[in-house]
Amino acid sequence: MLLNIENLHASVGGTEIIKGLNLQINPGEVHAIMGPNGSGKSTLAQALAGKPGYEITAGAVSYKGENLLELEADERARAGIFLGFQYPVEIPGVSNVYLLKAALNARRKESGQDEIDSVEFMRLVREKAKLMQLDQAFLSRGVNEGFSGGEKKRNEIFQMAVLEPDLAILDETDSGLDIDALKVVANGVNAQRDGQRSFLLITHYQRLLDYIQPDFVHVLAGGRIVKSGNRDLALELEANGYDAVLAAAAG
Amino acid sequence: MASKQQDVKELVERKYKHGFVTDIESETLPPGIDESVIHHISRMKGEPQFMLDWRLKAFRLWQDMQEPEWAKLEIEPIDYQAISYYSAPKRDKNAPKSLDEVDPKLLETYDKLGIPLHERARLAGVAVDAVFDSVSVTTTFKEKLAAAGVIFCSFSEAVQNHPELVERYLGTVVPQRDNFFAALNSAVFTDGSFVYVPKGVRCPMELSTYFRINAANTGQFERTLIIADEGSHVSYLEGCTAPQRDENQLHAAVVELIAERDAEIKYSTVQNWYPGDEDGRGGIYNFVTKRGDCRGDHSKISWTQVEAGSAITWKYPSCILRGAESVGEFYSVAVTNNRQQADTGTKMIHIGRDTRSTIISKGISAGRAQNAYRGLVRMLPTADNARNYTQCDSLLMGNQCGAHTFPYMEIKNPSAVVEHEATTSKIADDQLFYCRQRGLSEEDAVNMIVNGFCRDVFRELPMEFAVEAQNLMNVSLEGAVG
Numbered sequence: 001m002l003l004n005i006e007n008l009h010a011s012v013g014g015t016e017i018i019k020g021l022n023l024q025i026n027p028g029e030v031h032a033i034m035g036p037n038g039s040g041k042s043t044l045a046q047a048l049a050g051k052p053g054y055e056i057t058a059g060a061v062s063y064k065g066e067n068l069l070e071l072e073a074d075e076r077a078r079a080g081i082f083l084g085f086q087y088p089v090e091i092p093g094v095s096n097v098y099l100l101k102a103a104l105n106a107r108r109k110e111s112g113q114d115e116i117d118s119v120e121f122m123r124l125v126r127e128k129a130k131l132m133q134l135d136q137a138f139l140s141r142g143v144n145e146g147f148s149g150g151e152k153k154r155n156e157i158f159q160m161a162v163l164e165p166d167l168a169i170l171d172e173t174d175s176g177l178d179i180d181a182l183k184v185v186a187n188g189v190n191a192q193r194d195g196q197r198s199f200l201l202i203t204h205y206q207r208l209l210d211y212i213q214p215d216f217v218h219v220l221a222g223g224r225i226v227k228s229g230n231r232d233l234a235l236e237l238e239a240n241g242y243d244a245v246l247a248a249a250a251g
Numbered sequence: 252m253a254s255k256q257q258d259v260k261e262l263v264e265r266k267y268k269h270g271f272v273t274d275i276e277s278e279t280l281p282p283g284i285d286e287s288v289i290h291h292i293s294r295m296k297g298e299p300q301f302m303l304d305w306r307l308k309a310f311r312l313w314q315d316m317q318e319p320e321w322a323k324l325e326i327e328p329i330d331y332q333a334i335s336y337y338s339a340p341k342r343d344k345n346a347p348k349s350l351d352e353v354d355p356k357l358l359e360t361y362d363k364l365g366i367p368l369h370e371r372a373r374l375a376g377v378a379v380d381a382v383f384d385s386v387s388v389t390t391t392f393k394e395k396l397a398a399a400g401v402i403f404c405s406f407s408e409a410v411q412n413h414p415e416l417v418e419r420y421l422g423t424v425v426p427q428r429d430n431f432f433a434a435l436n437s438a439v440f441t442d443g444s445f446v447y448v449p450k451g452v453r454c455p456m457e458l459s460t461y462f463r464i465n466a467a468n469t470g471q472f473e474r475t476l477i478i479a480d481e482g483s484h485v486s487y488l489e490g491c492t493a494p495q496r497d498e499n500q501l502h503a504a505v506v507e508l509i510a511e512r513d514a515e516i517k518y519s520t521v522q523n524w525y526p527g528d529e530d531g532r533g534g535i536y537n538f539v540t541k542r543g544d545c546r547g548d549h550s551k552i553s554w555t556q557v558e559a560g561s562a563i564t565w566k567y568p569s570c571i572l573r574g575a576e577s578v579g580e581f582y583s584v585a586v587t588n589n590r591q592q593a594d595t596g597t598k599m600i601h602i603g604r605d606t607r608s609t610i611i612s613k614g615i616s617a618g619r620a621q622n623a624y625r626g627l628v629r630m631l632p633t634a635d636n637a638r639n640y641t642q643c644d645s646l647l648m649g650n651q652c653g654a655h656t657f658p659y660m661e662i663k664n665p666s667a668v669v670e671h672e673a674t675t676s677k678i679a680d681d682q683l684f685y686c687r688q689r690g691l692s693e694e695d696a697v698n699m700i701v702n703g704f705c706r707d708v709f710r711e712l713p714m715e716f717a718v719e720a721q722n723l724m725n726v727s728l729e730g731a732v733g
């Protein structure tokens with residue numbers, strides 16, 4: 001098992017948001033999490049990524065058989081966890097490639113590899129940018145600086161494609177994308193599916209799941225996973241809404 | 252009355268001259284300053300009469316001046332009679348003989364800064380003759396400059412070999428009476444750099460003090476004069492990123508730049524004098540007067556500075572935009588950590604029509620440091636259609652430091668346009684988390700964000716300097732977060 005979350009309780013600013021959550025992800029699986037606004041999806045994603053201020057009050061999370069909760073945010077990243085942010089921040093003056101190269105080298109260093117050769121790096125970056133249909137000029141711009149909403153999301157997947165994580169948590173990467181961009185993003189993700197890499201997709205729209213076929217769909221409500229199923233659950237949610245599904249789950 | 256004063260003065264001087272004979276052996280004057288000290292300095296340097304007169308005039312002006320108090324700095328009183336104003340430009344007897352004798356901590360810092368190996372010995376203060384195995388580099392360099400007709404030498408050499416140029420230009424941008432520290436410098440300066448670029452010549456290389464063999468030991472009162480004659484172009488690099496060894500606590504340098512018609516001067520500084528320890532003990536007091544005069548039409552002067560060192564920095568590189576359509580620029584990064592204090596900025600004085608100036612200032616404060624930007628934009632009645640753009644950003648790290656902005660604007664011409672933007676920010680937790688989520692350690696993440704903040708200034712630096720400047724930021728802010 002790649003990730004095992006057991007009875008997770010997490011608080012932010014003294015308020016408990018995640019209230020006893022269980023989830024298991026095996027290598028190569030794609031899990032989708034859906035749920036109403038404010039149900040705790042982003043909180044779960046950030047807590048897994050180790051954001052400071054997200055307090056784990058109970059439960060356990062193991063990743064590759066180790067206690068994930070003992071690791072700092074950057075250690076988790078170097079261990080292969082990637083978070084595609086719902087709201088990627090701007091970092092003025094720091095070029096996109098500069099951050100990416102530092103990130104890639106940090107990971108390589110962790111696994112005892114040498115720093116990537118500049119020529120090889122640029123080749124890799126150009127290839128992935130092309131896949132994400134990102135213009136070359138984009139690479140040297142400041143991280144997310146002045147990017148449109150859709151560009152920011154494509155940039156997240158582009159970074160993921162370069163960093164090749166073992167577990168990618170993508171928080172509403174499909175929100176705010178036009179239909180063509182959605183396909184580009186989905187292609188980017190699908191290109192990364194290799195039977196080993198796992199994904200946790202947070203989304204509001206079953207449409208994304210037309211393009212990226214999930215193995216499991218979970219409904220998160222009130223800080224807990226209240227229902228799990230396959231692809232059909234997303235369609236059911238789309239057709240009937242959360243209330244009906246939640247009522248059925250409760251009843 | 253006047254003659255009586257004269258008598259007294261002579262008496263004092265005579266007495267001092269007497270004492271001075273024995274002092275010549277020690278090559279260092281005893282602490283204190285009076286006219287006989289000025290005479291001594293001038294004589295030791297074999298200066299022509301005009302230089303002595305010029306120094307004496309400065310000294311007399313200085314005696315009636317007060318230290319400026321308007322800066323946002325807390326300074327222990329300086330005892331000017333406790334400083335020795337002349338020390339022969341000879342090797343320091345305590346100087347390390349080789350790199351093996353240098354503090355390993357210092358060497359470690361050089362390593363972090365990426366200072367080339369051959370430069371380290373010089374920076375660490377290793378005796379000069381031991382360092383200059385790179386003399387051949389210097390020779391080719393000098394030949395190339397001579398072929399282009401560029402004069403680049405120490406100030407003392409210029410006084411000997413080009414007295415007419417020195418006499419014509421010295422003090423025409425920063426007059427002796429300009430301010431307390433400039434007056435003191437004018438009276439007692441020992442050495443510095445001199446550059447003259449003849450008409451129509453584009454200086455074939457960056458001029459850096461590193462290449463001037465006798466750059467070492469220019470002392471605490473440095474004087475630099477750069478003249479770009481009509482249609483010429485020169486880029487000058489001062490200082491270096493490495494923490495420099497210096498026992499003098501007070502530094503009062505003067506730099507004068509003159510750009511004639513269609514000429515351009517680019518002056519870049521990286522200042523990293525000893526800042527004192529974490530509690531503010533020790534450290535250099537750096538009081539600098541730097542000013543450029545865009546004398547001719549279409550001339551341009553550009554200042555770029557990275558101020559990282561010194562306990563106290565008091566410095567306002569300025570431009571007088573006299574020529575029509577002349578351009579002044581000021582790009583500055585000032586970083587203060589621990590107990591450092593910086594009060595720095597610029598003055599843009601628009602006199603000519605269609606003159607333009609740009610000010611980009613980035614202040615970073617950490618620890619318990621104080622960082623002030625002070626800038627004056629003055630548009631005189633003659634400055635038709637003059638333009639200024641000022642952007643002034645402050646970055647705070649932690650909550651015990653301070654950032655202050657003092658913009659002054661004096662607009663006497665209705666067609667002039669002045670724009671000012673100022674921001675103060677903290678490194679956002681979200682930015683830090685974003686970088687760390689990509690795998691960067693907290694320290695690397697902070698460095699990356701800070702360097703991004705400084706980018707608009709760093710990209711004005713010559714290439715090889717820009718990389719060092721980035722590393723310098725990282726070293727200066729070590730331990731500022733966490």
Ligand SMILES: Nc1ncnc2c1ncn2[C@@H]1O[C@H](COP(=O)(O)OP(=O)(O)OP(=O)(O)O)[C@@H](O)[C@H]1O
Nearest residue numbers: 012013015017035036037038039040041042043044
């Ligand atoms: N710093 C905080 N302090 C207090 N409450 C917080 C904090 N951050 C988030 N919350 C609350 O936690 C709850 C869950 O937020 P979260 O962002 O995880 O929701 P979400 O499921 O991702 O919603 P959406 O679909 O709108 O993105 C919300 O009620 C939110 O207001």
Ligand SMILES: [Mg+2]
Nearest residue numbers: 041042043086
């Ligand atoms: Mg969310």
